[in-house]
């Protein structure tokens with residue numbers, strides 16, 4: 208049967224528009240493409256609406272923290288908080304308390320009166336960035352004083368806070384939040400970063416617990432991920448069938464990056480066939496493209512975790528079984544679940560000792576520590592060091608025929 212290829216102008220235009228509807232590499236910054244997360248948005252909005260309250264937004268890498276922070280101002284507009292000024296900054300490993308506040312304050316502008324020479328006293332209004340009105344090395348009280356004098360409401364979103372290495376920043380930031388809260392200053396600070404707990408992200412938070420709303424970002428639910436696909440495809444007048452949505456959702460494991468990656472590639476595969484409805488066969492076609500486009504660092508890490516000069520090492524199969532094992536809310540799984548998945552992949556029963564060595568190798572530096580281990584012996588829990596590795600392992604396993612949709616169906620029947 209001849210394969211129809213969509214070289215038409217219409218398909219090319221749609222293919223380009225798909226690239227705007229799905230953005231695997233960049234956070235979402237418009238509400239029309241933003242899916243779910245209502246609960247977390249409400250909590251952050253509460254922090255902004257309640258004087259003296261601030262927030263910390265934390266979760267695994269890649270779960271959608273920056274996207275949530277990006278759409279928050281738009282969401283607040285719906286609540287008619289129009290006059291709010293917003294400053295968004297990304298921290299880097301070199302940042303100190305003063306460099307961070309200078310970056311944050313230069314995002315905001317204030318009107319100043321410049322006196323002009325002449326017989327009559329006249330002046331013109333100019334815009335200046337706010338950092339010019341603060342000392343070079345501000346302390347928490349300087350920040351509080353300056354923002355209090357500013358008067359109008361302001362929101363600071365401080366992203367990638369986990370990258371800061373300068374220890375005193377944590378204490379000084381907690382002091383700042385305390386000072387802003389005690390003086391009821393009309394400013395809100397939202398600290399965002401990769402972390403399992405608030406303790407890890409903002410070590411000095413205890414003194415400010417009462418004025419800090421803690422928002423944990425879980426992985427996205429299957430419904431939220433399917434909403435991403437519906438929103439993306441409806442932007443360009445395309446649709447996606449239920450089995451394709453289910454498969455993409457399964458592979459994504461709650462991590463929206465892969466939903467965007469596979470949504471984009473499967474949409475383009477459908478357009479190649481001059482179709483606007485995405486089918487399972489398009490998702491299959493999309494997997495090779497998604498593997499090629501996955502981050503170089505993930506591809507390298509997969510290779511060093513599974514490469515071996517000897518055949519039949521089971522390294523790829525065991526890592527795949529780890530990726531299929533059900534996880535708790537922090538991404539941890541146990542060896543018993545790996546055993547079930549491995550037995551399904553290999554179609555014969557495996558016991559834990561058969562792959563215990565593989566699990567410890569995966570935690571070892573020599574295999575790039577693709578897994579992390581916690582807990583006590585015989586009660587170890589494992590998780591992927593980089594959560595984004597888990598869907599990659601699934602993609603790779605599927606591409607190389609290590610499992611099929613039937614394997615998944617059989618696994619879900621046996622766990623039901």
Ligand SMILES: Nc1ncnc2c1ncn2[C@@H]1O[C@H](COP(=O)(O)OP(=O)(O)OP(=O)(O)O)[C@@H](O)[C@H]1O
Nearest residue numbers: 230231234235242268269270271272273274463464
């Ligand atoms: N609610 C959402 N709706 C649609 N797409 C989303 C949503 N949240 C995140 N995404 C998509 O998921 C990917 C990762 O999102 P984002 O960069 O916001 O995550 P993050 O938690 O900030 O990641 P990191 O930990 O690396 O900073 C991006 O492609 C983004 O477009």
Ligand SMILES: [Mg+2]
Nearest residue numbers: 272273274366
């Ligand atoms: Mg981010």
